[in-house]
Amino acid sequence: MRRRLPAGESRPLLAEPPVLPEPAWAAGTPVGTAFAALRAAAGAGGALLGERARAALLETVGGWDGDHPAMGGGWLDGPPAGLPGADRPGARLAPLAAPAPYRVTDADVTAWRAGRTTPTWYG
Structure with missing residues (x-):
């Protein structure tokens, strides 16, 4: 849990996710991009059930x-x-x-x- 991870190592996981808009409260920031990707991945996960x-x-x-x-x-x-x-x-x-x-x-x-x-x- 506390191991150091190389920056960008998880980027391949985001190669083809559905794209959602960033939330207004974080638009234009890395947090906004990450939050939009998380929402897209979580939403797409429903199709796996x-x-x-x-x-x-x-x-x-x-x-x-x-x-x-x-x-x-x-x-x-x-x-x-x-x-x-x-x-x-x-x-x-x-x-x-x-x-x-x-x-x-x-x-x-x-x-x-x-x-x-x-x-x-x-x-």
Whole structure:
């Protein structure tokens, strides 16, 4: 987590993302560019989920009050629990990444990647 990263190393990840306008509060700054790229990548990520998984994500994140979720994973068992097996990993990973990305595990990512393809703009 605290290793030094070479400047510009992540630029290839932004080679082909959808382009969104910079927010007015940061227009013309590197923060504005980064924020617009982040919004585009996050928005495009929805296309990586099935329709039912996207609905479960919206329900889970829509009910989030901004606090850190409880350490147990029970709060993730709500909407994703009723989904078919193929939709469940994405419906769990996406809302976990929103409020608590530090709690995403290798197992969460591996389960989601199973049977998925990587979008061309991501690398």
